[in-house]
Amino acid sequence: MEIDETVNPWRTLSSRQVYDNPWINVREDAVVRPDGKDGIYGVVHYKNLAIGVLALDGDFVYLVGQYRYPLGRYSWEIPEGGCAEGEDPLDAARRELEEETGLQARQWVRAGEAHLSNSVGDEYAIWFIATDLAQGEPRPDGTELLHVRRLPFTEAVRMTLAGEITDALSVLAITRHRITGILS
Amino acid sequence: MEIDETVNPWRTLSSRQVYDNPWINVREDAVVRPDGKDGIYGVVHYKNLAIGVLALDGDFVYLVGQYRYPLGRYSWEIPEGGCAEGEDPLDAARRELEEETGLQARQWVRAGEAHLSNSVGDEYAIWFIATDLAQGEPRPDGTELLHVRRLPFTEAVRMTLAGEITDALSVLAITRHRITGILS
Numbered sequence: 499m500e501i502d503e504t505v506n507p508w509r510t511l512s513s514r515q516v517y518d519n520p521w522i523n524v525r526e527d528a529v530v531r532p533d534g535k536d537g538i539y540g541v542v543h544y545k546n547l548a549i550g551v552l553a554l555d556g557d558f559v560y561l562v563g564q565y566r567y568p569l570g571r572y573s574w575e576i577p578e579g580g581c582a583e584g585e586d587p588l589d590a591a592r593r594e595l596e597e598e599t600g601l602q603a604r605q606w607v608r609a610g611e612a613h614l615s616n617s618v619g620d621e622y623a624i625w626f627i628a629t630d631l632a633q634g635e636p637r638p639d640g641t642e643l644l645h646v647r648r649l650p651f652t653e654a655v656r657m658t659l660a661g662e663i664t665d666a667l668s669v670l671a672i673t674r675h676r677i678t679g680i681l682s
Numbered sequence: 683m684e685i686d687e688t689v690n691p692w693r694t695l696s697s698r699q700v701y702d703n704p705w706i707n708v709r710e711d712a713v714v715r716p717d718g719k720d721g722i723y724g725v726v727h728y729k730n731l732a733i734g735v736l737a738l739d740g741d742f743v744y745l746v747g748q749y750r751y752p753l754g755r756y757s758w759e760i761p762e763g764g765c766a767e768g769e770d771p772l773d774a775a776r777r778e779l780e781e782e783t784g785l786q787a788r789q790w791v792r793a794g795e796a797h798l799s800n801s802v803g804d805e806y807a808i809w810f811i812a813t814d815l816a817q818g819e820p821r822p823d824g825t826e827l828l829h830v831r832r833l834p835f836t837e838a839v840r841m842t843l844a845g846e847i848t849d850a851l852s853v854l855a856i857t858r859h860r861i862t863g864i865l866s
Contacts, residue, residue, distance in 0.1 A: 501747065568726070568803060
């Protein structure tokens with residue numbers, strides 16, 4: 499069967515915004531579903547791209563730990579942050595890495611991209627590999643109380659496999675790098 | 683420095699629900715941020731777990747393609763669906779695999795878990811590896827117009843590395859399996 503991936507089998511009848519803040523807006527659409535029946539679709543639009551940085555110093559990698567309010571728990575992750583519309587993702591990556599760890603990197607490679615979810619939200623993530631690092635002073639913003647760890651990359655891989663790192667973007671960046679095997 | 687990962691550095695002053703549907707609710711909390719300043723936090727709570735199934739038939743894997751309404755684009759993914767609170771994730775995985783592909787699997791392994799995002803939403807995903815497959819009839823629900831592909835697992839790995847599969851849960855399941863190397 500020929501697949502036309504450009505055809506949207508959903509029809510949007512109307513759309514109303516139900517919530518808005520500086521980071522997201524939420525709308526509810528009245529839709530006709532692929533089977534022709536009426537329905538609703540609540541969609542969460544993310545105003546920022548998610549940015550992640552796998553900062554590598556030889557065989558070592560940097561992780562940051564922080565309490566994640568929506569999850570209600572502590573989380574060890576690669577340095578991450580938001581990239582506003584119109585901002586260069588690489589500029590955002592440089593800023594977030596330096597804010598959270600104090601690190602500056604001379605080498606940057608755009609390493610991957612992903613839709614973090616697909617059912618309700620449109621959050622899109624881009625991650626980078628940063629190398630050739632120089633240490634400066636971290637200056638986290640007011641929403642972040644961070645701890646920074648420098649650990650062997652192989653230990654970070656172990657943490658993802660053991661479920662000690664559960665943040666999807668962090669796991670994506672670490673496992674992808676493990677596969678492409680620059681260090682392995 | 684001793685890190686106490688149980689301490690929540692945020693304080694919630696009040697909370698009001700701003701949106702609710704069968705799949706999510708959205709609330710806005712008035713908070714005191716880690717730096718002591720007042721702020722707001724909009725939180726999207728997901729009522730279902732996200733479930734993914736890496737269905738393997740020897741060196742082959744099954745992908746499903748569908749138009750994803752929130753993303754506004756077509757997406758090739760592993761079979762995925764939701765698991766309501768109180769439902770056994772394995773039961774949900776069996777149901778979603780059979781609905782979307784017609785496949786029944788005799789062997790199931792719980793393979794990984796992840797927080798798909800961390801800034802705004804609390805969506806949590808669990809994925810399984812399903813093997814020893816038998817083919818029946820797919821019966822997608824009314825929100826799904828699906829295409830099913832059976833392809834070499836190595837081709838699915840290539841698609842993740844090439845950015846042709848961008849769904850985070852699919853990439854997590856495929857790359858993790860590539861690392862643990864049962865097939866490789």
